Amino acid sequence: MEKSALQALAQKDFMSRDELESIQLARLKNIVSHAYKNQALFRSRMQEKGLDDTCIKEMKDIQKLPFFKKVDLRDTYPFGLLSVPMEDIIRLQASSGTTGSPIVIAYTREDVACWQEATMRALMIAGIGSGDIIQNAYGYGLFTGGMGLHYGAEGLGATVLPISSGNTERQIKLMSDFGVTCISCTPSYFLHIIEKAKQLGYDFKKMKLRNGIFGAEPWTNEMRQRIEEESGIKAWDIYGLTEISGPGVAMDCPARTGLHMFEDLFYPEIIDPETGEALPDGTEGELVITTLHKFGMPMIRYRTRDISVIVKGECECGRTIRRIKRIDHRNDDMLIIRGVNVFPSQIEAALLTIPGVQPHYHIIVRRHGDLDTLEVQVELSAELFGDTIRSIEVIQKKIGNAIKSIIGLAVTVTPVEPGSLERSMGKAKRVTDLRNK
Amino acid sequence: METVKQLSLFLENKPGHVYSICKTLGEAGINIYTLTLADTAQFGILRLIVEDAEASKALLEKEGFIVNIAEVLAVRIDNQPGRLAQVAEILNKEGINVEYVYAFANRHIFLYRVDDTEKAYQKLISNGFCVLSSHELFNTNK
Numbered sequence: 347m348e349k350s351a352l353q354a355l356a357q358k359d360f361m362s363r364d365e366l367e368s369i370q371l372a373r374l375k376n377i378v379s380h381a382y383k384n385q386a387l388f389r390s391r392m393q394e395k396g397l398d399d400t401c402i403k404e405m406k407d408i409q410k411l412p413f414f415k416k417v418d419l420r421d422t423y424p425f426g427l428l429s430v431p432m433e434d435i436i437r438l439q440a441s442s443g444t445t446g447s448p449i450v451i452a453y454t455r456e457d458v459a460c461w462q463e464a465t466m467r468a469l470m471i472a473g474i475g476s477g478d479i480i481q482n483a484y485g486y487g488l489f490t491g492g493m494g495l496h497y498g499a500e501g502l503g504a505t506v507l508p509i510s511s512g513n514t515e516r517q518i519k520l521m522s523d524f525g526v527t528c529i530s531c532t533p534s535y536f537l538h539i540i541e542k543a544k545q546l547g548y549d550f551k552k553m554k555l556r557n558g559i560f561g562a563e564p565w566t567n568e569m570r571q572r573i574e575e576e577s578g579i580k581a582w583d584i585y586g587l588t589e590i591s592g593p594g595v596a597m598d599c600p601a602r603t604g605l606h607m608f609e610d611l612f613y614p615e616i617i618d619p620e621t622g623e624a625l626p627d628g629t630e631g632e633l634v635i636t637t638l639h640k641f642g643m644p645m646i647r648y649r650t651r652d653i654s655v656i657v658k659g660e661c662e663c664g665r666t667i668r669r670i671k672r673i674d675h676r677n678d679d680m681l682i683i684r685g686v687n688v689f690p691s692q693i694e695a696a697l698l699t700i701p702g703v704q705p706h707y708h709i710i711v712r713r714h715g716d717l718d719t720l721e722v723q724v725e726l727s728a729e730l731f732g733d734t735i736r737s738i739e740v741i742q743k744k745i746g747n748a749i750k751s752i753i754g755l756a757v758t759v760t761p762v763e764p765g766s767l768e769r770s771m772g773k774a775k776r777v778t779d780l781r782n783k
Numbered sequence: 784m785e786t787v788k789q790l791s792l793f794l795e796n797k798p799g800h801v802y803s804i805c806k807t808l809g810e811a812g813i814n815i816y817t818l819t820l821a822d823t824a825q826f827g828i829l830r831l832i833v834e835d836a837e838a839s840k841a842l843l844e845k846e847g848f849i850v851n852i853a854e855v856l857a858v859r860i861d862n863q864p865g866r867l868a869q870v871a872e873i874l875n876k877e878g879i880n881v882e883y884v885y886a887f888a889n890r891h892i893f894l895y896r897v898d899d900t901e902k903a904y905q906k907l908i909s910n911g912f913c914v915l916s917s918h919e920l921f922n923t924n925k
């Protein structure tokens with residue numbers, strides 16, 4: 347793409363709210379009409395509510411529309427939500443999820459282009475472009491991470507190394523040999539790369555790596571800080587989900603006050619997860635996204651199950667597209683322990699407030715009689731371990747207290763040897779729930 | 784001051800650990816002079832005296848163990864009633880806390896890990912005890 351065309355693309359993030367809102371309204375009308383005509387489930391739900399495809403007069407009318415949930419994708423598996431003829435579909439991606447049948451997303455040529463535009467704009471916010479060498483360590487294949495970042499980087503004229511995930515030693519060797527400037531993968535996999543590089547005697551600070559584009563799993567600010575300290579790179583948070591397109595739905599900016607959503611393509615709302623009522627900006631609730639410009643399988647008011655806030659006010663970076671608060675936990679990950687809601691991310695945040703504690707942990711939930719218990723396994727470092735039993739007991743207590751002060755529950759802290767917890771190449775598995783087993 | 788470098792390794796309570804450590808060092812030609820294992824229900828700490836502590840530490844770290852080095856006092860204590868009590872009394876009088884103590888196999892040498900190594904060393908010497916250097920410790924053992 348020409349430099350001027352790329353600049354024009356980046357400028358979309360800065361268009362006036364009036365212009366943006368008129369694009370959104372036109373696109374919403376169009377997509378509602380398209381889905382009403384071509385997506386049977388959407389049509390029948392509209393009809394149940396006494397609505398037809400002329401119901402959108404202003405943006406607020408979106409609140410009348412029915413929701414879609416993940417279960418709808420499962421129930422209509424594989425192609426029940428397809429809204430164009432199969433001949434017009436040029437790509438299928440799928441996500442296995444943890445339970446039940448997979449979900450499939452079908453993309454037309456225009457949908458792939460729209461997704462590429464979003465990832466290009468996301469990478470441009472991080473200053474990535476021609477001249478960068480991007481090591482794309484997201485998994486390639488049915489998972490959207492690999493292909494998503496690949497198209498975005500290529501669209502910008504950056505050099506893509508489509509290495510996919512795994513084979514960590516080779517990742518580090520090529521990163522060093524090729525002078526890679528940017529890596530994209532899950533934050534937990536990058537942690538593993540940092541650790542392995544140290545073992546192999548590489549000095550991260552001597553490499554050309556400057557930026558990391560991290561997503562596909564929730565991660566805390568404490569984790570971000572730890573990654574930046576240990577590797578000397580800038581860690582950018584990219585948000586996306588397969589149901590909507592893939593990575594590049596929203597992206598961090600240098601101000602770090604939230605992730606800008608490319609809302610001319612993906613329209614965000616926050617709702618009360620109990621009542622479904624739309625909430626004003628600045629209020630926490632469940633993030634709902636409408637794909638304004640996606641035709642193969644439009645998703646209208648898709649409930650992401652992610653808890654966030656649409657940040658009020660203007661961002662200091664000048665972008666006019668709105669921000670969502672960084673998503674550091676997923677509702678699906680919530681554990682209910684003795685009636686208390688606990689997120690693994692809370693435990694992560696507590697752990698990382700203690701200097702020397704490694705960002706490798708595993709949570710085990712058990713049931714003893716009627717009582718649920720939490721065990722947190724933490725890898726010990728030489729820094730934390732003196733040479734006495736007491737020194738370890740002190741750190742166990744310190745970690746236990748830090749966790750208790752955040753979640754309000756006592757946990758058992760088990761120190762384990764470094765490297766003994768499983769390292770993830772993709773999305774980290776932080777919890778083993780042994781209840782009901 | 785003469786002290787001896789001691790390795791401390793953190794161990795989960797898993798079978799085969801001590802074996803693999805001894806094997807790693809043995810294969811590298813490193814002689815273990817003595818060792819002691821302290822453990823709780825959850826984990827243990829293995830303490831080792833070897834000739835080249837730094838090299839052994841590097842070797843074990845490469846195997847994924849976490850290893851710290853602590854300075855301990857190697858005190859020669861005659862095989863006579865009351866001698867150990869005498870050491871305890873000296874340290875106690877000076878308010879020096881003994882973290883742990885263990886013996887060298889078949890020899891009248893005890894390894895003391897205390898919170899104030901320098902002071903303990905001076906007091907033991909001035910009371911006529913022999914505190915060995917690493918050189919003395921390893922060479923008289925052969």
Ligand SMILES: [Zn+2]
Nearest residue numbers: 599601661663
């Ligand atoms: Zn911004």
